[in-house]
Amino acid sequence: xxxxxxxxxxxxxxxxxxxxxxxxxxxxxxxxxxxxxxxxxxxxxxxxxxxxxxxxxxxxxxxxxxxxxxxxxx
Numbered sequence: 001x002x003x004x005x006x007x008x009x010x011x012x013x014x015x016x017x018x019x020x021x022x023x024x025x026x027x028x029x030x031x032x033x034x035x036x037x038x039x040x041x042x043x044x045x046x047x048x049x050x051x052x053x054x055x056x057x058x059x060x061x062x063x064x065x066x067x068x069x070x071x072x073x074x
Contacts, residue, residue, distance in 0.1 A: 023035065026038070
């Protein structure tokens with residue numbers, strides 16, 4: 001396993017644990033229904049920003065396809 005892959009794995013596990021802890025303590029503090037509302041608002045905002053974002057690079061034009069000529073057998 002490469003160093004960057006190991007680092008990304010550890011960061012992913014840490015982020016997942018942090019999200020679970022935040023969700024657990026959020027439910028304890030705000031209540032279940034309020035946390036569902038917050039989650040829906042954040043998810044909806046993420047979906048809207050994904051749909052409305054502009055592409056960072058324009059799409060490259062398709063390269064012309066070269067056809068191969070058949071050689072005449074003589």
